[in-house]
Amino acid sequence: MNWLTQLVSRRQLYRDLSEEIQAHLDEKIEELVADGMSRDEARHMAMREFGNLALLEENGRDVWAWPSIENFLLDLRYGLRALWHSPVFTVVALLTISIGIAANVSVFTVVNSVLLRPLHYPRADQLVALHQVAPGAEGLADFENGLLLSPSMYFTYAEHNRTFQSLGVWVTGNANVTGLAVPEQVRTIGVSDGVLQTFDVPPAVGRWLLQADHVPGGPQRVMLSYGYWQRRFGGSTTVVGQNITLDSQPREIVGVMPAGFQFVDADFDIVVPFAFDRGKLILAGFGFHGVARLKPGVAIAEANADIARMLPIWMDSFSNGPGTNPHIYETWKIIPMLRSLKQEVIGNVGELLWVVMGTIAVVMLIACANVTNLLLVRVEARQQELAVRAALGAGRARIVRGLLVESLMLGLMGGGVGMGLAHAGVGFLVAMGPSNLPRMSEISLDARTLAFTLLLSLLSGLLFGLIPALRYARPRTGSALQSGGRTISVSRERHRARNLLVVGQVAMALVLLLSAGLMIRTFEAVQTVDPGFADAQHLQIMRISIPASLIAEPERVTRTQNAILDKLAAIQGVKSVGFVSNMPMEGVDSDWDEIFAQDKVYSGDLIAPLRLYKYLSPGLMQTAGTRLVAGREMTWGDIYGHRPVVMISESLAREMWGTPSAAVGKHLREYSKMPWHEVIGVIQDVREKGVQETAPEIVYWLPLVQNRFDPAIRTVTFVIRSARAGTESFLNDVQEAVWSVNSNLPLASVQTMQDVYNKSMARTSFTLVMIGIAAAMALALGVVGIYGVMSYIVSQRQREIGIRLALGAQRGQVLQMVLEQGTKLTVVGVAIGVAVGLGFTRLMTHLLFGVSAHDPLTFASVSSLLILVAVLACYIPARRAMRFDPAVAIRDE
């Protein structure tokens, strides 16, 4: 018989079976009656000897069925009906689960999109960032990006490597576009030959920049980003072949990159090809990011070895000019440390996201504990129903399975609702997330998110279903039938599971509250740090760049900037103005060079420590609110008089000469042909890389200082202090003022210092808010959990308490008794939570600032807060217990 005929004839089979069994019983009864037994007795005897009629008949039928599937469908129907009939329980449980799942799915979506998914390049696993470090180069340890590549390194690697399919160097920059609408500053990416080939993303329109476009003195060509193409050219395909004026120089557009394409993590408007003159390159100039595509099957370690092999070739092939020792870089101990491009993009965000994911997962556990509690209460209440089912022939396994199916169904329904909520949650996270979070634009739900939701739903269903189901699995059918809903004495053992759940919830909630507490302390600590500027919301800043093609002569550049300052200062409501090569935390790549002090001895081949250097104008310090620690501020007279003077940061002064005042009058310079510059002033330390990073040692040159390349500082940040900062009318006035000096100058990165500060704090605030939300949910769920359990215990002990009161117990004693029980559970939970917290908070050390991961104040205050809240939660049921009317309590039974 095949399965199809089985399916058709199943009814017949079942009918035959029942008829046959009935016939069996009839025959037996007849026979017993014939032997002289009464008909009633005979029927009982026949039934007894036959065994469990319903169960055996079902087993007989099961032979023909697919029992697992059919029983499952039955369980499903039964479970649905059970849920439908207790709507309050179902709604509360569903709400708890779905909110928990929604929070988890939202965060997982971000984790998945940012950390787990491959980058949007073809065969992205082959892409690496050419990261290298130079532990021997003093000062370089401060480099965010390690030792970047120099153009000569790029040529060496490109020509001699054995492990790469292609490689190139790139760097972000700015350029002014004129002739389209108003002058506009755009974000550019400078690329060498090989960069586009390495990413291997085909252009949306036109063609890539090719080798012929990188020839010095050759044709000037560019590519556009998709966004810029849409914005400025309306997405017209005839754009290929048109010219665009970049820094006053016409360039031909050859292609457009597709939407969403980024250079590693950099957005851009225009791609500009480098045209290095290979013959004129020196060793130095370490300012370029390297990217490469590994040959198939090549591991990063092999590529590292390959680059290490090429470093001597590089030193042999190039020099820093006559009379210099090319092998001086051996003292730098350059080590290639290639990173997968994904790792480069993600940076240290992984840690932050995993901490957030971990805290949210704990919330899920607490939610599961709450639902477990609800289910436990429900199973107790359903003892009778279950006992009846068991008496009717349901096997224990069957009932346990039924309960599990019910909780799994709850989990899945929660998952469904949670998925919907998560959709909104992801929107919230994207809006909330720091704008400098990498791959923010790629965040979306996908198949993996769905799989995660399903898994989470099933797992949580299993988790909160298992304990009630297993507890039921202990045989006590008889007693349940007998007691019939009357609660006889409630054994201690019956509360054990619930007590454990409460302790667990308290412990987990405490861990999250500790994390939140530490983040709050971090936030407080950060607020007290002096970043090196003051009253940030009244500081308007903007970047203005004066290309050589617009104004060639250095002194005229400075005079133009000076003129702009004068015009800006004349705007109504402006207190003071100044400019600087960049403000702290602006995210502009910093410049570094060796700095020699006149009164220090540098042995022959040694390279002096690298120092960050900046430029600033007179008035900048007063405008920004940066303090002068010693000496005096520079003047326009110093600048136009080409006086060899310099200012330095307090930390550098202390390092070189012990005290700020000792530094004044000392001399330093960058390289041997540069005249010695006198230190005239010492400036307070500024938090260049963000409040949580230590302030670097900085040398402040004057504009027009005798400089190797170009004495003019062509791109600077103008800083204006005004109560009108950030307002529309003020920005119009500012623009007018700038254009009255030169109408070809676009304003870029127009913002207040408060924006800059907030952006730099974004990760800390994001972590704080996320952990705060998780902790708040944990606290709420935990309190509800304690309250629920204490209420249940009190209602179960109603009879006992009634008797106690009847026997003369004081109401105060009853109150105390219940409170003590709740407090005991909480204190145990808190103790465990503190122990776990000591380990957990260490994981977030990198997110903390100015507070130890084991900060006793946080631990103490959070613990006492939780105990206080828990005691309050117990107080309500305790008061109810105290007010029991002994007569009612006893009569109720």
Add this chain to the structure above:
Amino acid sequence: MTKETQRDLFPGALEMMILRTLKRQPLHGYALAQHIKRTSDDLLQIEEGSLYPALQRLLKQELVKAEWGTSSTNRRVRIYRLTHAGAKHLQREVSSFERMLDGITRVLAPGES
């Protein structure tokens, strides 16, 4: 509940006894139960009802076939008879059971060797 565990001596034992009984003559369920009870001298405590799931299993494997007919006491009953496959299956089962029994007996016998 506890009876359930005594239903079979070992998996397949009940089926083997049914097949062996049916080999002698076709029988209906009640007669089959009585026969097995009688011949085992009530040594084996078998719930009469447990016969039916076993019979259903044998039917499904086509080791027995069933027909509605009339019993000696003139009742409408389902009469089971052994199929060809059933006879072969029985032979295989009995011989493997005997080997097993033999082995167990040797182990349990007081050791002379």
